[in-house]
Amino acid sequence: MKTRLIPLVLLFVTYSAFGFSVNPMVAEFDPDSTRSQQVFVLTNPTEEPKPVEITVGIPHLDEKNVETLERGAGEENFLIVPQQLIVPPNSKRSVKVFWVGESSGSEETFRIIFKELPVTLPSEDLGPDESSFRMMVTMEYQTRIWVTPKGLKENLSVTDFDYVEIPAPRKQVAGEEPSTEHMLPMLKLTVANTGQRHGYIRYPEMLIKTKTGDTLKFDHKKIDPISGQVVMKESERSFKMPWRDDFPNFDNIDSITLKVKKKSR
Numbered sequence: 001m002k003t004r005l006i007p008l009v010l011l012f013v014t015y016s017a018f019g020f021s022v023n024p025m026v027a028e029f030d031p032d033s034t035r036s037q038q039v040f041v042l043t044n045p046t047e048e049p050k051p052v053e054i055t056v057g058i059p060h061l062d063e064k065n066v067e068t069l070e071r072g073a074g075e076e077n078f079l080i081v082p083q084q085l086i087v088p089p090n091s092k093r094s095v096k097v098f099w100v101g102e103s104s105g106s107e108e109t110f111r112i113i114f115k116e117l118p119v120t121l122p123s124e125d126l127g128p129d130e131s132s133f134r135m136m137v138t139m140e141y142q143t144r145i146w147v148t149p150k151g152l153k154e155n156l157s158v159t160d161f162d163y164v165e166i167p168a169p170r171k172q173v174a175g176e177e178p179s180t181e182h183m184l185p186m187l188k189l190t191v192a193n194t195g196q197r198h199g200y201i202r203y204p205e206m207l208i209k210t211k212t213g214d215t216l217k218f219d220h221k222k223i224d225p226i227s228g229q230v231v232m233k234e235s236e237r238s239f240k241m242p243w244r245d246d247f248p249n250f251d252n253i254d255s256i257t258l259k260v261k262k263k264s265r
Contacts, residue, residue, distance in 0.1 A: 020044045022141040031103035040095045044087040051117040077101030110145040154199030160190040163250040185243035192236035203261040
């Protein structure tokens with residue numbers, strides 16, 4: 001008996017065809033307000049109904065800033081209406097999430113998890129001497145929830161910078177011997193947040209001051225790898241970005257600072 005495996009490429013094609021979406025992916029709640037709520041819109045652009053279940057989890061960061069999710073934790077702090085629903089084909093449905101917990105006085109973060117119940121992918125007809133397995137695909141969105149009392153501020157600053165090189169694939173040029181990798185020069189920035197709420201690196205402007213007295217400015221489009229990143233309260237993160245030709249020589253850099261804007265100009 002032969003076993004025919006569904007090609008891997010089918011997984012990706014069908015995955016998008018069977019998908020739904022959630023908006024917004026980031027939301028904030030005021031724990032001191034009795035009316036603090038958020039409406040999430042689920043969109044199903046496919047021809048099939050989408051059964052969805054909504055749950056809550058608490059993310060935890062280890063010492064290496066690797067996040068793990070404690071599913072089911074924190075559910076007592078939220079009222080979700082409805083918690084299970086079916087999104088009809090080519091339709092949208094709304095889910096209301098209310099904060100019903102007590103304020104701890106400090107910022108907390110959660111994940112609201114929108115999980116599609118399993119869907120069986122169709123498979124082609126097989127002959128009498130063949131067998132196949134069924135592939136199950138489900139989609140899951142983990143939205144970021146901030147529960148932030150009013151008055152808390154972020155405080156972002158660059159605490160360290162360095163020139164580093166990382167291995168990267170080399171683009172093969174016709175006629176040359178193939179090379180598996182080369183060293184890519186990078187600027188490594190360590191950004192600390194000493195504030196009491198999470199800090200978004202929104203539309204950052206990086207200022208590099210040289211030892212010869214010059215100040216070079218780079219807007220968010222030129223330092224895209226760190227634009228939009230988040231640094232949790234009372235923590236720090238390191239980021240790497242490709243070394244630009246218009247950066248000064250590393251030995252001539254005296255200091256690096258970031259200015260964060262609310263809006264792009």
